[in-house]
Amino acid sequence: xxxxxxxxxxxxxxxxxxxxxxxxxxxxxxxxxxxxxxxxxxxxxxxxxxxxxxxxxxxxxxxxxxxxxxxxxxxxxxxxxxxxxxxxxxxxxxxxxxxxxxxxxxxxxxxxxxxxxxxxxxxxxxxxxxxxxxxxxxxxxxxxxxxxxxxxxxxxxxxxxxxxxxxxxxxxxxxxxxxxxxxxxxxxxxxxxxxxxxxxxxxxxxxxxxxxxxxxxxxxxxxxxxxxxxxxxxxxxxxxxxxxxxxxxxxxxxxxxxxxxxxxxxxxxxxxxxxxxxxxxxxxxxxxxxxxxxxxxxxxxxxxxxxxxxxxxxxxxxxxxxxxxxxxxxxxxxxxxxxxxxxxxxxxxxxxxxxxxxxxxxxxxxxxxxxxxxxxxxxxxxxxxxxxxxxxxxxxxxxxxxxxxxxxxxxxxxxxxxxxxxxxxxxxxxxxxxxxxxxxxxxxxxxxxxxxxxxxxxxxxxxxxxxxxxxxxxxxxxxxxxxxxxxxxxxxxxxxxxxx
Numbered sequence: 001x002x003x004x005x006x007x008x009x010x011x012x013x014x015x016x017x018x019x020x021x022x023x024x025x026x027x028x029x030x031x032x033x034x035x036x037x038x039x040x041x042x043x044x045x046x047x048x049x050x051x052x053x054x055x056x057x058x059x060x061x062x063x064x065x066x067x068x069x070x071x072x073x074x075x076x077x078x079x080x081x082x083x084x085x086x087x088x089x090x091x092x093x094x095x096x097x098x099x100x101x102x103x104x105x106x107x108x109x110x111x112x113x114x115x116x117x118x119x120x121x122x123x124x125x126x127x128x129x130x131x132x133x134x135x136x137x138x139x140x141x142x143x144x145x146x147x148x149x150x151x152x153x154x155x156x157x158x159x160x161x162x163x164x165x166x167x168x169x170x171x172x173x174x175x176x177x178x179x180x181x182x183x184x185x186x187x188x189x190x191x192x193x194x195x196x197x198x199x200x201x202x203x204x205x206x207x208x209x210x211x212x213x214x215x216x217x218x219x220x221x222x223x224x225x226x227x228x229x230x231x232x233x234x235x236x237x238x239x240x241x242x243x244x245x246x247x248x249x250x251x252x253x254x255x256x257x258x259x260x261x262x263x264x265x266x267x268x269x270x271x272x273x274x275x276x277x278x279x280x281x282x283x284x285x286x287x288x289x290x291x292x293x294x295x296x297x298x299x300x301x302x303x304x305x306x307x308x309x310x311x312x313x314x315x316x317x318x319x320x321x322x323x324x325x326x327x328x329x330x331x332x333x334x335x336x337x338x339x340x341x342x343x344x345x346x347x348x349x350x351x352x353x354x355x356x357x358x359x360x361x362x363x364x365x366x367x368x369x370x371x372x373x374x375x376x377x378x379x380x381x382x383x384x385x386x387x388x389x390x391x392x393x394x395x396x397x398x399x400x401x402x403x404x405x406x407x408x409x410x411x412x413x414x415x416x417x418x419x420x421x422x423x424x425x426x427x428x429x430x431x432x433x434x435x436x437x438x439x440x441x442x443x444x445x446x447x448x449x450x451x452x453x454x455x456x457x458x459x460x461x462x463x464x465x466x467x468x469x470x471x472x473x474x475x476x477x478x479x480x481x482x483x484x485x486x487x488x489x490x491x492x493x494x495x496x497x498x499x500x
Contacts, residue, residue, distance in 0.1 A: 004062050008043070013122060020117045023161040025062045028125075030258075030272070031155075032064040033176035035148035036135055038072035038128040039064045041115070042082070042090050056081035058090050061123075067177060068144075069135050072108075072128040090124045097121045099156050107132035116158035125155060143191045147182060147270055150260045159261050162241045173243065174254050174274035181214065181271040182260075187237035189214055190268075199275050202251050214271070221248045238269020251277040298345035304338035307331075329460070336361060336399040340392050352391035354383035358424060361395060365402045366422070375406050380425040383439065390495050393468045394439075398424065400461040401443040401488050409447020409486060418446050437494040446485040 004025055008018050025041065032039045041062040060080045065071045082090060093100055093112045097120070101111045109129040114121040135141055154160035179196035181189055192200070192209045200209055205217045215236040234240035235257040243256040258270040308331040315327035339360055340352060362377040386394065402422055410420050422445045429438040469476045474492030481487050 008061065013043075017117060017122045020161070021061075021115070021123060024115060024125075024155070025064075027161050028064050029067070030176055031148055031151050032066045033068045034144045034151065034180075035127055036066050036069040036129070036141070036144065038066065040073075040077065040126045040128065042124045042126060044094065044123075056087055058082050058087055067175075070130060070133045072130050090126075093124050094121050097156070099152065104131065111152070113152045114156050116156055119158060125152075127152070140193055143182065143193075144176075144180070147180070147260070150262075150267075151258075151270075154261060157261075157263070159264070160258075162259075174256050174272035176272065178272060178274035181273065183214060183238040183269040183271055185238075185266055185268055187213060187215055187239075187269075196273055199251075199253060199273055202275060203248065203253060204250055218246060218253075221250070222246060235271075238271060239266070245276070247280075251275055252280045294345045298341070301338045301341035301345060304334045304341065308334040308338070332365075332403070333396065333399070333464075335364065336395050337392055339364070340388065340395050351385040351387055354386045354391050354394065355379065357391060357395055358383055358398060358426070361399050362402055362422070362424065365399050366406055375410060375420040375422055377402075378421070378423045380423060381427045383426045383441075384428050386439075387495050390472065390492075393472055394441075394492070397465050397468050397490070398441075398443070400465045404461060405443060405445040405447065405486060405488075409445045421446055431493075438491055439494055440489075440491045442487055442489045444481070444485065444487040446481075448484060 004022065008021065013021075021041070021043075028039055040060050042058050043061045045057050045059055058081065060077055060082075063073065063076075063078055065073070081087075089100065089102060089112050093114050097114050097116060099111065099113045101109075107130060109131050111127040111129075113125045113127070115123040115125050137145075151160055177195070179199050180191075180193040181196050182191040184190050189209055189212050197209050200217060203217070204221050205212070215233060218232070218236055229244050231240065231242045231244045232246060235242050235244045235255050238257050238259055241258055243254065245252060245254045247253075252275070254274050254276050256272045258272075259266050260268045260270055311327045311331040311334070315324040315331075318324050318327070339357055358379050362379065366375050366377055383394070402424070405422050409422075422443065425442045425444070427440045429440060430436075431438055466476065469490055469492060472492035472495075474490055476488065476490035479487050479489070
């Protein structure tokens with residue numbers, strides 16, 4: 001489907017007009033639901049003096065379907081041009097700035113409403129109703145249609161959408177189907193939909209809803225001493241176009257107020273409300289689970305660091321240099337895995353920002369590697385966010401390769417007279433055929449060169465690297481560079497991006 005920002009490029013509107021239309025479309029699902037009708041937004045085409053007179057000066061820029069009744073348009077109609085009669089009506093409404101409802105054609109009823117901003121029409125909104133399939137009108141339908149007509153009048157007056165108000169539907173934001181209240185200018189309920197009545201009943205109000213003061217109903221149910229947002233009184237009386245949430249011992253209730261005006265004077269308000277108790281309960285459970293998971297990662301990190309420290313203590317009590325070196329290597333590898341768990345313990349995401357991990361691995365590995373040279377490090381490109389399993393494997397691989405580069409490349413302090421340097425470069429790619437994300441990494445040093453042949457790869461570090469790369473379904477290669485140095489390149493398939 002074509003986005004509104006793409007269709008707007010065909011018009012010659014100012015930035016402020018375009019922003020007005022974006023906010024209208026961001027909030028017009030509510031209007032479509034109340035009107036039980038499809039809504040289409042028609043914009044004038046940007047034309048010059050040499051434009052083809054046979055090309056329509058209008059195009060359909062946006063379309064909304066109601067969630068409360070049958071749809072009028074079942075196919076995507078964005079980008080269509082109008083027929084001659086529709087084009088005439090659109091131009092008429094644009095020129096006069098007045099709404100019009102032409103005679104029904106068959107079972108189709110339409111209403112043309114000018115979209116006004118700062119006193120001038122900038123577009124035309126059309127309401128399309130299939131009379132044959134229209135819902136049988138009862139109390140709910142009549143009141144919804146009355147409210148929708150008030151909103152259409154506000155659109156034609158330039159009073160809707162409202163300035164400085166967030167539009168659209170977010171998590172927990174009430175919609176028409178959740179519950180509708182209509183308030184008088186004094187904040188008294190003069191209509192409540194069945195879902196709204198049910199919500200107030202769950203809140204604890206057992207008396208008649210119609211004729212009741214909504215602010216009093218809610219205020220009497222808020223626990224004494226609890227903190228109340230300053231927006232609550234203005235929303236409950238319909239005086240401000242805001243949203244708020246209240247929490248009582250019984251439930252969590254989100255509310256959104258839309259003041260209804262006529263000629264610039266407030267005549268009442270539309271209030272949408274929704275019981276979000278279950279949503280908030282699940283959010284609290286998720287927060288609790290996330291906190292538990294972070295605490296587990298923190299404890300794993302602490303345990304790994306403790307084991308690494310014990311290995312270092314044990315190595316100091318040994319006389320065999322090879323045994324000391326083996327325990328030191330094991331401790332270093334445990335510390336590398338601990339880095340990943342430390343990152344996971346500090347955030348809410350289930351994925352790891354590996355760029356931060358890579359930088360920390362480089363610093364830590366160069367500090368502990370035995371060498372006579374001062375080695376500078378750099379990370380080029382980006383690893384991006386990785387699943388924890390991939391991050392642990394890559395952390396081990398990266399630590400081993402950097403350690404080998406420093407230990408073997410600069411063990412005698414030689415780098416051909418250049419400043420010793422290790423560069424890690426990373427690039428994300430996509431294999432569309434296999435539907436998998438790839439990570440291409442190189443570790444380059446300017447040392448004396450260390451590219452072991454296949455028959456020479458008997459060291460534990462090299463075996464660990466190759467085993468981990470195999471587990472990641474990747475390939476690795478060592479090359480000696482000229483005039484000196486080594487580059488290790490590997491490509492791995494990231495888990496979670498595809499099956500197989």
